[in-house]
Amino acid sequence: MKRRFLLLASTGLLAAAASLHAQTAPIRILVGAPAGGTTDTMARVLAVELGKVLGRTVLVEDKPGAGGNIAADAVAKSPPDGNTLLMSFTSHAINATLYPSLPFDPEKDFTPLTMVSTSPAILVANPSLPANNIRELIALAKARPGKLNFAIGSLGSSVHLAGEAFKMMSGSYIVNIPYRGTAPAIQDVLAGQVEMMFANVGNAQAYIKAGRLKALGVTSPKRLAAFPDVPAIAEVLPGYESNAWFGLFAPGHMNPALAKRISDAARQAIASPEVQRRIAAEGATPVGNSPEEFARFVHAEIQRWGKVVKYSGARPE
Structure with a gap:
């Protein structure tokens, strides 16, 4: 009986420790573009203020390559615990048609949190x-x-x-x-x-x-x-429009309450005067929409760019 109690107590302590670690470990924002580019800049601008709002360290890690797919795949395969996020960009929607096959589903394998900006x-x-x-x-x-x-x-x-x-x-x-x-x-x-x-x-x-x-x-x-x-x-060409966008995603199947907490924090960060100023300096417009609005937008973008990709016959490098 005593041994069983000790085992249960130990298990509880390990679970508590794991939970505490998950809440205090640094948050990583993966970027599928080279350092110094606009996507990287957006991630770093957001990371500082997001860290303040959440009371956590937020790090930016660049994983360029394959039009953003390397970073996206890493996030898609990460636990949905809020410790690994993705700063993605327009190619997230374009790649759905551009690449013959992807190791992830650009909608189902991600939890949209908020659009950061458009440019x-x-x-x-x-x-x-x-x-x-x-x-x-x-x-x-x-x-x-x-x-x-x-x-x-x-x-x-x-x-x-x-x-x-x-x-x-x-x-x-x-x-x-x-x-x-x-x-x-x-x-x-x-x-x-x-x-x-x-x-x-x-x-x-x-x-x-x-x-x-x-x-x-x-x-x-x-x-x-x-x-x-x-x-x-x-x-001259009525109906022509093309805007780059930058958005924050989490791995798919994230707990709704956790997703809302991170989304709310990100939107609060985007609304801060410093982040607004930094985004404007990049020639971009801050957004900070809801997860539901962002999800609908991404779905529409996949359909829209799919038509252009098919018309052009574009293929990845």
Whole structure:
């Protein structure tokens, strides 16, 4: 009897210790993109304030590769205890169609917590390009089919699919030149090796303001306050829209109460003045929606980008 009591007591102590460890161990936010990129920046901006709200240490760990799938797979296979989260981006929805098979289900194997921010892209060109607006570009592309090039910072990314949607809706043929990252792609556009590219506003705005790149159009439905003289592509191609988004996920099948607690903390962090300021500095817009709203959005994005992927015939690297 005494031995049984001791065994039960020991088991209880071990369970309590494990629970305490789960609540005090650092939270890891995995990022499926390289350090220094916008997704990594969003994760690090959020991590500091989220740690304050939860009273926990929050670490960011970059696991780039396969369009974000390496980090996503690691999170999908992690225990849903709140200690491992994913800062993902638009490719989370694009990859559902882009890759013939995935080791996870982009909806069922994740618990959406909140969208952190959205960021439109901007179509920029080397100043030597003989087109100064979207109408002129479409006319030039149709006059020279296959002679103009888009630099692609990452195949399967939102900026890649922004170009595919542009070609689909304008009926033009522009050749993709893939690069391993946004930085080398922009450098070649600056050097005139490639005519143009779609880039996140945060990556291109300094070059535009310095006159080293010219902006032809933005992918948001309306013009941006930062570039009021740059038209929305939708002004020429009605219905055109392409925004990058960044969102926080947990592993699938998380306890609803725990998911709500982390989501509420993340949304509180996003609403803080410092996080709002840092996100705006990246040319992005803070969001902080509910898990239900974010889940519906992700589902709709998978359907929307699936049509563009199938039209373009895009394939992963």
